[in-house]
Amino acid sequence: MPSALPAGDPVPPDGALPQAALAALGDRPFGLYVHVPFCTVRCGYCDFNTYTAEELGGAGTAPGASRTTYARAAIAEVRRARRVLGDRDLPVSTVFFGGGTPTLLPPADLVAVVTVIRDEFGLVPGAEVTTEANPDSVSLADLERLRTGGLNRISFGVQSAVDHVLRTLDRTHDPLRVPGVVADARAAGFEQVSLDLIYGTPGETMADWAVSLEAALACAPDHVSAYSLIVEDGTALARRVRRGELPMPDDDDLADKYALADERLTAAGLGWYEVSNWARNEAARCRHNLLYWTGGDWWGVGPGAHSHVGGVRWWNVKHPAAYADRLAAGLSPAHAREVLDPESRRVERVLLELRLRDGLATEVLDRGGRAAVPGLAGRGLLVEDGERLVLTRAGRLLADAAVRDLLP
Numbered sequence: 001m002p003s004a005l006p007a008g009d010p011v012p013p014d015g016a017l018p019q020a021a022l023a024a025l026g027d028r029p030f031g032l033y034v035h036v037p038f039c040t041v042r043c044g045y046c047d048f049n050t051y052t053a054e055e056l057g058g059a060g061t062a063p064g065a066s067r068t069t070y071a072r073a074a075i076a077e078v079r080r081a082r083r084v085l086g087d088r089d090l091p092v093s094t095v096f097f098g099g100g101t102p103t104l105l106p107p108a109d110l111v112a113v114v115t116v117i118r119d120e121f122g123l124v125p126g127a128e129v130t131t132e133a134n135p136d137s138v139s140l141a142d143l144e145r146l147r148t149g150g151l152n153r154i155s156f157g158v159q160s161a162v163d164h165v166l167r168t169l170d171r172t173h174d175p176l177r178v179p180g181v182v183a184d185a186r187a188a189g190f191e192q193v194s195l196d197l198i199y200g201t202p203g204e205t206m207a208d209w210a211v212s213l214e215a216a217l218a219c220a221p222d223h224v225s226a227y228s229l230i231v232e233d234g235t236a237l238a239r240r241v242r243r244g245e246l247p248m249p250d251d252d253d254l255a256d257k258y259a260l261a262d263e264r265l266t267a268a269g270l271g272w273y274e275v276s277n278w279a280r281n282e283a284a285r286c287r288h289n290l291l292y293w294t295g296g297d298w299w300g301v302g303p304g305a306h307s308h309v310g311g312v313r314w315w316n317v318k319h320p321a322a323y324a325d326r327l328a329a330g331l332s333p334a335h336a337r338e339v340l341d342p343e344s345r346r347v348e349r350v351l352l353e354l355r356l357r358d359g360l361a362t363e364v365l366d367r368g369g370r371a372a373v374p375g376l377a378g379r380g381l382l383v384e385d386g387e388r389l390v391l392t393r394a395g396r397l398l399a400d401a402a403v404r405d406l407l408p
């Protein structure tokens with residue numbers, strides 16, 4: 001979620017969508033993202049739309065501006081979504097609570113949101129219902145309440161198993177407690193457990209990264225996301241890099257660490273299905289993220305959340321108080337929107353689908369893009385798999401360069 005919202009076009013006060021956007025709704029999977037914008041501390045590298053209690057001090061008393069009243073505002077937006085989308089049959093395939101730290105809310109609040117989603121839309125049989133969690137933000141009792149309340153997938157932000165790396169990232173959890181919290185999630189009945197890792201933190205050696213990968217694998221996760229550290233403008237990390245206190249992550253080091261991750265995760269039975277994501281099997285892939293990457297429809301609930309329905313993309317006001325004020329006044333919390341033209345949708349498909357193991361359908365390319373394929377294949381960056389183009393490991397490291405050639 002970018003720190004500054006793009007300008008976009010205005011949204012009608014009731015958030016109504018053009019009929020053309022609603023026409024094919026239900027033909028593709030439909031999901032709900034629920035953004036929970038609260039954290040105990042702000043990690044120095046993070047520019048997500050999240051607030052500590054201190055940052056929210058004096059933010060107003062509107063419901064949603066504080067942790068205790070947030071669920072009420074989120075539920076109001078779910079009900080509003082149902083009205084905007086009409087009474088067509090639209091069961092939800094995936095729900096994803098992201099943050100921020102969703103598990104800072106009482107489990108009953110997350111469960112209440114799931115319950116209202118189920119009441120308003122219905123859930124498809126076997127729907128995937130995920131929450132992100134920081135390893136030190138949940139107890140066994142919390143996990144049991146979440147599981148009983150309908151959540152079945154959990155994604156822990158582990159990042160690293162090495163103390164000095166976690167300190168540089170401002171992470172607060174004790175890495176030795178991660179296996180215990182994963183075991184608690186299993187004991188509570190979570191069917192899918194995912195771990196998030198970050199590589200390339202200043203000061204992290206190759207040996208440190210290997211330790212983190214082994215520690216993650218020792219937890220026997222169903223799914224791992226491994227992201228290279230991005231130094232986001234405006235963060236404390238970026239200021240430290242600019243002052244020369246920390247070095248900028250080095251591209252060659254990042255490439256070596258990606259290659260090690262892919263080797264170790266693959267050897268442990270986790271196959272890549274998106275450039276930064278590995279899963280134990282097809283059922284362990286994150287269906288919610290796949291919906292983003294394959295042009296599905298989703299409604300993003302919460303401050304700053306982004307949505308996409310039938311080629312219309314919109315994003316909510318960022319601050320929790322402004323968000324809650326809008327809903328309390330009976331208005332759409334959307335800040336602005338854009339209607340994607342066919343060419344933008346095509347470009348987006350190339351950008352996203354090329355990153356998938358399932359590959360990019362060659363038919364999406366224009367003549368110039370198709371002409372670039374033999375060169376990329378010759379350089380060992382992609383292979384043609386039937387009518388689809390699939391990146392090799394070398395290609396995954398140079399995905400952006402490959403995209404530039406395919407979108408001349």
Ligand SMILES: C[S@@+](CC[C@H](N)C(=O)[O-])C[C@H]1O[C@@H](n2cnc3c(N)ncnc32)[C@H](O)[C@@H]1O
Pocket residue numbers: 045046047048098099100101132133134156157158159196197198227228229230231232
């Ligand atoms: C924004 S967090 C939200 C979940 C939870 N609060 C946590 O920190 O794990 C989701 C994931 O985004 C990734 N992330 C956030 N900022 C990043 C950055 N600057 N570079 C790379 N990954 C980042 C981390 O892997 C993190 O697990």
Ligand code: SF4
Pocket residue numbers: 038039040041042043046047048050099100101134157
């Ligand atoms: S806990 Fe997660 S969302 Fe919160 S500041 Fe840290 S990385 Fe960002």
